[in-house]
Amino acid sequence: MFTNVWYVAERSANLRTEPLKVRMLGCDFVLFRDQQGKAACLSNVCPHRGANLAGGKCRDDGTVACPYHGWRFDRSGNCVRIPAQSEPGHVELPQAKVDSYPVLEQNGLIWVFLGDDVDAAAPPFNIPEVGDHNYRQIDFDEIWNCNFERAIEIDLDYVHSHFVHGAWGEEHRARPPDHVVEDYTDSGFNTHIIAKSQPNRGLWRFLRKEGKGVPSYLSFKLPGFCRNVKVFIGGVGSKMHFVFYNFSTPIDDHHVQGRLLFFRSFMKPSFFDKTNIKRNERAMREDRKICEEIYPKSSAAARDWEVQTEHDHLVGAFHRILRSLRDKGWQIDAKATQDLARDNKPLMIPSPARRKTASGWVFPEVPRIAPQKAAT
Numbered sequence: 001m002f003t004n005v006w007y008v009a010e011r012s013a014n015l016r017t018e019p020l021k022v023r024m025l026g027c028d029f030v031l032f033r034d035q036q037g038k039a040a041c042l043s044n045v046c047p048h049r050g051a052n053l054a055g056g057k058c059r060d061d062g063t064v065a066c067p068y069h070g071w072r073f074d075r076s077g078n079c080v081r082i083p084a085q086s087e088p089g090h091v092e093l094p095q096a097k098v099d100s101y102p103v104l105e106q107n108g109l110i111w112v113f114l115g116d117d118v119d120a121a122a123p124p125f126n127i128p129e130v131g132d133h134n135y136r137q138i139d140f141d142e143i144w145n146c147n148f149e150r151a152i153e154i155d156l157d158y159v160h161s162h163f164v165h166g167a168w169g170e171e172h173r174a175r176p177p178d179h180v181v182e183d184y185t186d187s188g189f190n191t192h193i194i195a196k197s198q199p200n201r202g203l204w205r206f207l208r209k210e211g212k213g214v215p216s217y218l219s220f221k222l223p224g225f226c227r228n229v230k231v232f233i234g235g236v237g238s239k240m241h242f243v244f245y246n247f248s249t250p251i252d253d254h255h256v257q258g259r260l261l262f263f264r265s266f267m268k269p270s271f272f273d274k275t276n277i278k279r280n281e282r283a284m285r286e287d288r289k290i291c292e293e294i295y296p297k298s299s300a301a302a303r304d305w306e307v308q309t310e311h312d313h314l315v316g317a318f319h320r321i322l323r324s325l326r327d328k329g330w331q332i333d334a335k336a337t338q339d340l341a342r343d344n345k346p347l348m349i350p351s352p353a354r355r356k357t358a359s360g361w362v363f364p365e366v367p368r369i370a371p372q373k374a375a376t
């Protein structure tokens with residue numbers, strides 16, 4: 001898992017007037033809204049006696065109050081009130097602070113930056129289809145019992161569609177049309193592919209011209225570990241397309257929270273949702289089964305020996321991005337973290353404030369793997 005990445009922590013609609021606990025990267029966080037309704041994110045462990053801040057309350061001064069002794073923390077993570085001993089604004093315990101993380105709320109999503117170097121990271125992106133009346137939006141949220149990398153790999157893998165979702169009998173169809181990794185940077189890449197359309201059956205006879213290819217565009221975006229796909233389902237030049245954004249947020253090494261935003265530009269009345277929902281749910285169920293049964297759980301553990309083919313180049317590009325994150329020193333050291341966890345001391349994802357003030361924190365940072373390359 002990786003620090004210094006923007007993650008989708010929650011959907012806006014789920015964060016109301018109560019604080020909310022969210023687990024990401026093996027740590028617990030509290031999301032809450034301040035007096036202006038702006039979302040905030042802090043580490044969830046109270047530095048007084050370790051209580052669960054998310055079990056507390058949002059106060060009208062914009063703070064979250066701990067459920068145990070009422071200490072109040074503002075959105076910057078500073079303790080601004082200890083009801084049992086101080087007047088408001090007179091807290092004299094500088095170590096009474098928790099990590100606070102940058103938050104951006106847009107397109108119905110709450111993005112949280114989990115790391116200490118926000119300037120070095122690719123920022124969240126806009127989703128223009130949200131709120132656009134040309135589209136009908138459906139949302140899907142699911143937790144899978146697999147490492148987050150596995151959930152991403154399957155979306156970048158063209159060949160799986162035929163075997164996992166398709167008709168095994170016509171194996172020649174599994175061969176992808178040529179496509180290449182385009183516009184590669186350490187924060188994403190694109191590809192496009194023109195697939196042969198399936199023979200038109202049923203409703204499709206009226207919607208799609210026979211014989212035209214189906215172009216699809218796929219982007220991987222590092223913020224949110226997002227796969228963004230646009231498929232011109234009605235063929236080349238058609239206005240009929242669907243678009244999805246699939247975000248993956250690692251809960252821990254063995255669980256991932258998926259959030260899918262699915263849009264279609266045709267059959268927009270809600271009456272047609274049922275078919276979309278059924279089809280998407282079936283596809284997710286099929287992908288999920290594969291991902292949850294892969295051994296070993298983490299793809300990092302398998303990268304030395306997996307046999308790669310020419311059709312694994314998108315997965316390869318994804319792994320290259322992960323390597324670049326590791327080379328920057330942003331990968332959490334899973335083994336060292338497990339060893340430290342045995343001491344029962346909570347470990348924190350380092351927040352931007354730790355770069356300014358390294359000392360005075362009650363809880364240590366999660367260990368990260370030292371950069372592999374010397375800085376040049």
Ligand code: FES
Binds near residue numbers: 047067068070
């Ligand atoms: S444990 Fe949070 S205020 Fe005491």
Ligand SMILES: [Fe+2]
Binds near residue numbers: 160161164165283287
């Ligand atoms: Fe799939």
